[in-house]
Amino acid sequence: METVRVGLAERAYRIEIGAGTIDDPQLFAPYLAGRRAAVVTNEVVAPLYLERLARTLQAAGARTDSIVLPDGERTKEWGTLERVFDWLLAERIGRDAVLIALGGGVIGDLAGFAAAVYQRGVPFVQVPTTLLAQVDSSVGGKTGINHPRGKNMVGAFHQPLAVISDIATLDTLPDRELRAGVAEVIKHGFALDAGFAGWLDGHLEQLLARDRAALAHAVRRSCVLKAEIVARDERESGPRAMLNFGHTFGHAIEAALGFGVWLHGEAVAAGMVMAAELSVRLGVLAPADAMRLRALLERAGLPVFVPAISARQLLDSMRGDKKAEAGRLRFVLLSSPGQSLLRGDVDDATVIEAMAACIKPSARLAVPS
Amino acid sequence: METVRVGLAERAYRIEIGAGTIDDPQLFAPYLAGRRAAVVTNEVVAPLYLERLARTLQAAGARTDSIVLPDGERTKEWGTLERVFDWLLAERIGRDAVLIALGGGVIGDLAGFAAAVYQRGVPFVQVPTTLLAQVDSSVGGKTGINHPRGKNMVGAFHQPLAVISDIATLDTLPDRELRAGVAEVIKHGFALDAGFAGWLDGHLEQLLARDRAALAHAVRRSCVLKAEIVARDERESGPRAMLNFGHTFGHAIEAALGFGVWLHGEAVAAGMVMAAELSVRLGVLAPADAMRLRALLERAGLPVFVPAISARQLLDSMRGDKKAEAGRLRFVLLSSPGQSLLRGDVDDATVIEAMAACIKPSARLAVPS
Incomplete structure (x- = not known):
């Protein structure tokens, strides 16, 4: 496994890169102490990796809930965000939670923005499962949603607590997305x-x-x-x-x-x-x-x-x-x-x-x- | 006039308090150099103070546009925010703009949150016209909107560039709001x-x-x-x-x-x-x-x-x-x-x-x- 550090003073964080990282509770434990984990993912990624990640988060000590959203760029809009807020509030997931973005760039941007503004900001961890998300969108703190008049027009800079990239999840990535x-x-x-x-x-x-x-x-x-x-x-x-x-x-x-x-x-x-x-x-x-x-x-x-x-x-x-x-x-x-x-x-x-x-x-x- | 400083390192700002401050271009000029001003206000405040403030902002050198929203707590929700984004994008008001919140707590919270997330954040100035906004909500950077499941459930900490309070605007405030x-x-x-x-x-x-x-x-x-x-x-x-x-x-x-x-x-x-x-x-x-x-x-x-x-x-x-x-x-x-x-x-x-x-x-x- 390799670690890359993003040097941002009090917002500094680690990017962990390796095969099988999503099965390693020790990688997640430092971010979860006494907190609830709220996993945001989509209908394509969930059948492949949600259960495994949930098991890892529970092994790391976190009560874990999840929401499965539709796939695709169209998901990155206010209506979906509203569903996420509604779910978080219904589950009484408060400011003591950590959001976990499990998926590609759309899920990372959307869940990252949800974390940026839910109750004025909660922490989040990126678990990117596409090459695009692993090499680009999960790093750097840009989050947001699209507006009918333009892409990423509404968003926030909100750095994750960590990025945990599992190279092995790329095995299931369609060729076109690779x-x-x-x-x-x-x-x-x-x-x-x-x-x-x-x-x-x-x-x-x-x-x-x-x-x-x-x-x-x-x-x-x-x-x-x-x-x-x-x-x-x-x-x-x-x-x-x-x-x-x-x-x-x-x-x-x-x-x-x-x-x-x-x-x-x-x-x-x-x-x-x-x-x-x-x-x-x-x-x-x-x-x-x-x-x-x-x-x-x-x-x-x-x-x-x-x-x-x-x-x-x-x-x-x-x-x-x-x-x-x-x-x-x-x-x-x-x-x-x-x-x-x-x-x-x-x-x-x-x-x-x-x-x-x-x-x-x-x-x-x-x-x- | 009196000035209170909010000491927040690189996000520090001044609160200017006095009668007639909204007519003083020099108070606004430091925040507007070469920028467009986008005033967010409501249908109650606009007939009273919008023209005066717009004149002041123009005298301070800023091309000025405005949007007039409905009055009331119900305005503080996503649909209204969407109208603000739509207006900003239609007017091609970009990241070089300063949003100006002219009104009470609802306008301040809403416009402040719009500023926090429009194109991942633009600066804003609070011009509070109610006592509640002048003594409380305009100071401290809490911004946000309500969710059907709870008040202020979606928002951000986004400090204003300045708060400019005009005590004289309280003359028109209804007794109940005072x-x-x-x-x-x-x-x-x-x-x-x-x-x-x-x-x-x-x-x-x-x-x-x-x-x-x-x-x-x-x-x-x-x-x-x-x-x-x-x-x-x-x-x-x-x-x-x-x-x-x-x-x-x-x-x-x-x-x-x-x-x-x-x-x-x-x-x-x-x-x-x-x-x-x-x-x-x-x-x-x-x-x-x-x-x-x-x-x-x-x-x-x-x-x-x-x-x-x-x-x-x-x-x-x-x-x-x-x-x-x-x-x-x-x-x-x-x-x-x-x-x-x-x-x-x-x-x-x-x-x-x-x-x-x-x-x-x-x-x-x-x-x-």
């Missing part, structure tokens, strides 16, 4: 760490074959890179923006296609291609490096073209995104694999051209699973 | 400061007659007392509980009567009588001091008896309240005027007897306005 998680792993390499980008070039097939050592390395390296940035910039006023490489475009793609049509990681993959294309057009990235990113994403079975949507519509959508301060768009660009930079002075025409180069009416709307 | 605010002032005296409790004995009629000097003193003294406690215990793990004197009973009374039948301050008044009665029965308070508190509340026209509700029902309701850690009820008791203490070992029978002594089937359900 690849969507690989998109965020590739993001970490290309935006932040040339060495890791190189490792990915050499180990992509092992990752996709779910080789445990390769998965553990990818999760650990991603967590180290993300933790280092979060520790410097918890609330995204500066360097944390680099983690949004591909995300401004990606969110707009998700909104244009309709949330849930593509997985988040798939939209981020196409978004990274757009960001690299923009970087080339602005003269900051060599075309060969953009090709290298695109080739890696294609090898991972991720979309690198977007089906027929208007580039203008994407631009309008980006302006409504919360990452646009005072209506001004800021882009995370690449200067080389592992090196990113932030630019706020890009003219609309260049952005539209870069996006248009990545829009193909014939591109697959449905990503094969 | 008295409800006086209940919280009395709470501050009796729970925390014998000298202030004595001052209230001597100046209650001036307060009720809206004498500006008396009001300014009551607001300032309340803010000083509350700020001192909040600075020591921002998230209510210890001494801040003393500010809940009368509130555990008060919340149960509000729930039993139906939210909105009594004003919060009215329920707190009857709740303080119950807490004092319990203190006498536990032998920690002299009966004469309990009488003194009751007499002062009666002089203020506040309810000291609760109409026909079952004491058992109140107890059940209190157990569901978030102040009950692990299902155990903790009570803020009085040992003398100005001295309170926390007790977690009170048996149910004594609590029920103390409440029953304050329940009168003939007590007025409708408080005259």
